[in-house]
Amino acid sequence: MKSYRRELWFEIPARRGFVNITPQVEECLAASGIREGLVLVNAMHITASVFINDDERGLHHDYEVWLERLAPHEPVSQYRHNVGEDNADAHLKRQIMGREVVVAVTGGKLDFGPWEQIFYGEFDGRRRKRVLVKIIGE
16 A cells, blocks of 8 residues: 655635535645545645535635634634634634545545535635645555
8 A cells, every 4th residue: 555645735715615626636646646536625624624616706705604603713813713813713613624534545546526516715814724635546
């Protein structure tokens, strides 16, 4: 069994944002030479997420509105975590959107369903953060 590891780095200029990272993950898969196996894509920061969904602007807007309703940023005083910080909402948003995804590799390609893409979700941006891509297989 072969193994491949790479870190992708992101610095989102805004507090929140979504980035389609499918092309970078596909580049990693091609570099790995693995044709059958699994890809793990993991946000390595507790205020960021990796998830799979449709790459559609309206849906991204809906996520933003929905997440802000569930875990509003302000008032920051509503969160005990925010003593000296202001990112408690980002931790909660990450919990909702998820830490990682696993995608099957078949014939050297990501084995997606219709419209599926991999996204990096940032909830406390304006600094560098990384995503782990780990691929195992043959």
